[in-house]
Amino acid sequence: MTNPTAAMLVIGDEILSGRTRDSNMHYLAGELTRIGIRLAEARVVADDHAAIVAAVNALRAGHDHVFTSGGIGPTHDDITADAIADAFGVAIDHRADALALLQAHYDRSGLEFNAARKRMARIPDGATLIDNPVSTAPGFTLGNVHVMAGVPNIFQAMVASVLPKLTGGAPLLSQSLRVNRGEGEIAAGFGALAAEFPDLSMGSYPFIQNGAHGTNLVIRGTDPARLDTAMVRLVALFG
């Protein structure tokens, strides 16, 4: 497939310790699929400067876009912005436009715009801000890396700010057929069909319901007519 590719980097000890179950990856995967950007890889790393730098540099070299979540708040464990600056070898400092956004926000809410909150205006040189309609503190895009918050509703709002600016490809379509047979029974026919349609991707996902084995057969691709043709064949085989 010639669609642009993306990678996601989830940053946070709380995911790897099992305290929090990440939901941002699944959300982003669905949004990217819709606009024809193929999420090719995802990683989760701890709040560890070297690990973030290494992952960002590996992923931005291999994909058209990298999306990060987590670690851009006001507390000491929020180290993502500094790590991104280091990954790109650029400086980072408080930026006037980000400070102004936050100043106005805290003026409205009557809260003190203290040093911790000012940390959220530290932006690597050369970045553009990502709008945060939920809680004001911006994300940023540097090169092909889009740096966003980890709190799911803020992450989703930032994704909504970023995606319209990106060039996607043909939407990644899928059709599926649910069959009440185990994978082992459909494997030969399904594999032969997949070999006939090398431009499509076919996957088989088993389930057990009320003690009985079943399988969801999924066909993915970008050409609706080819998907329809393959689905007709699939239904003839197993429908």
Added chain:
Amino acid sequence: MTNPTAAMLVIGDEILSGRTRDSNMHYLAGELTRIGIRLAEARVVADDHAAIVAAVNALRAGHDHVFTSGGIGPTHDDITADAIADAFGVAIDHRADALALLQAHYDRSGLEFNAARKRMARIPDGATLIDNPVSTAPGFTLGNVHVMAGVPNIFQAMVASVLPKLTGGAPLLSQSLRVNRGEGEIAAGFGALAAEFPDLSMGSYPFIQNGAHGTNLVIRGTDPARLDTAMVRLVALFG
């Protein structure tokens, strides 16, 4: 921390397309934390031979243990076992003990033990089998890589088969305090406390409930007495 470290590799197009939300990473994270193995990194890759080989080799070199999920079923898109064999540079073929397990299983269920199902007995040379009490088809351990199924209840059963054989460390403990203040208000004091306890890890997780900002403050470490000492200080600051 001197606890053993682990990485997880989730394998499957269905996760990256957004069709399926992975739950195995969160499950494994909790189980490893309990036995004192620190999950340091996780990755998700597609059903792509080269991507699996590269990720397995990167992760097994960097961690004491690697756990994979997905891609060991009977269909054409199940390519994990072959990729693991290639990553280690060993041969792979149908193995007598795995065939015998599966033959007995299909004899009991009256289903044909066909070529597709026999694929699940293909095991890389030198591996040991991982018991699958749910659906018989085994996982396997090769070197420090534990290869397991993606279906959550089978994955969990395989984790239960593997973990008792591993040497963990001191359990990774955590205590938390929920405060009804935004992160920006607690950041300075919390950061200063974290700096006083470099042997502990302190994280701050904001939330919004009924329109009000709050923060969960989490302290992690292996020494229960140190955790208690830090929690007393934390409660005095923000309780």
